[in-house]
Amino acid sequence: MAKLWQIAKLIRSKNSGPFELTFDVIFRDRAAYEKVRDAKIINAQWFARTYRLAAEVVSVIEYDAANAIKVTIPRPVISGDVDDTDVFGGQQYGPLVDLDVPE
Numbered sequence: 001m002a003k004l005w006q007i008a009k010l011i012r013s014k015n016s017g018p019f020e021l022t023f024d025v026i027f028r029d030r031a032a033y034e035k036v037r038d039a040k041i042i043n044a045q046w047f048a049r050t051y052r053l054a055a056e057v058v059s060v061i062e063y064d065a066a067n068a069i070k071v072t073i074p075r076p077v078i079s080g081d082v083d084d085t086d087v088f089g090g091q092q093y094g095p096l097v098d099l100d101v102p103e
Contacts, residue, residue: 004041005097007032013093016072018079021089023047023071023096033067039102042069050095051076 005011009028016022025042027033036042044058051073059072077084086092 001103002101003097004036004099004101007036007101011093011097013089013091013096015075015079015089019075021073021075021092023073023093025069025096027067030067033064033069036101037062037064037069041099041101042071042096046099047071047073051092 004025007027008025010024010026013021013023025036027036042060044055044060047053047058047060048055053073057074061070061072063070075089079087079089
């Protein structure tokens, strides 16, 4: 079984303002994108479990025109807060790269 990092062109996280994080997964080709999109492996329930959130606050957008999936979640700590460990949100994508992609 392949891992997400093996079929994606780009996997990243970043701030979407001081209160939200956005995750982008952009695929090398349409076939890889459709495989992941149709299998629904990138979903609100996975993000809720992984980032300890309620699934209702997770937004998943499948963007066919760019072969991309975008997910937005609330930041656990406001960007720049004294308790913030990643002010730009660029280190939060780690768990996403090892998602199993069905054959």
